[in-house]
Amino acid sequence: MTPDELIALAVKALENAYAPYSNYRVGAALLCADGTVFTGCNIENSSYGLTNCAERTAIFSAVAAGQTDFAAIAIAASGEPVPFPCGACRQVLSEFCGSGFSVYVQQPGGPTATTLGELLPHAFDLKMKPPLDHR
Numbered sequence: 001m002t003p004d005e006l007i008a009l010a011v012k013a014l015e016n017a018y019a020p021y022s023n024y025r026v027g028a029a030l031l032c033a034d035g036t037v038f039t040g041c042n043i044e045n046s047s048y049g050l051t052n053c054a055e056r057t058a059i060f061s062a063v064a065a066g067q068t069d070f071a072a073i074a075i076a077a078s079g080e081p082v083p084f085p086c087g088a089c090r091q092v093l094s095e096f097c098g099s100g101f102s103v104y105v106q107q108p109g110g111p112t113a114t115t116l117g118e119l120l121p122h123a124f125d126l127k128m129k130p131p132l133d134h135r
């Protein structure tokens, strides 16, 4: 699966966005290590803080289906700004994905490729407990 193909799936996924408040529609396509793709869209709520981003919709759908091994995610939006994942989504991605995990963000001239490590250095991780003498 190429970055362009994954972006195309993210563009398709944003058709299902429920975004009556921001009118900013986002789609995400999450590629699993076995080649399966899970998609997601943003789902807003009258109580704004309950809104779920497209990236987290895709991740939660994948995990609920038994997948936790991921290779890449593509994100597309209906307009500006460029849909770099928000901080909450970066942290949720870091629960399952390493620093080399690929993130493709839709841009007018073609996708920008980056990594989770670039987007979220020093991610919080309860599993990474340093030895006692380093605390």
Ligand code: THU
Pocket: 019, 022, 024, 026, 041, 042, 043, 044, 051, 052, 053, 054, 055, 083, 084, 085, 086, 089
């Ligand atoms: N949004 C996403 O879906 N992903 C992001 O990473 C950033 C923001 C959505 C949430 C909300 O529905 C709309 O974009 C405006 O913030």
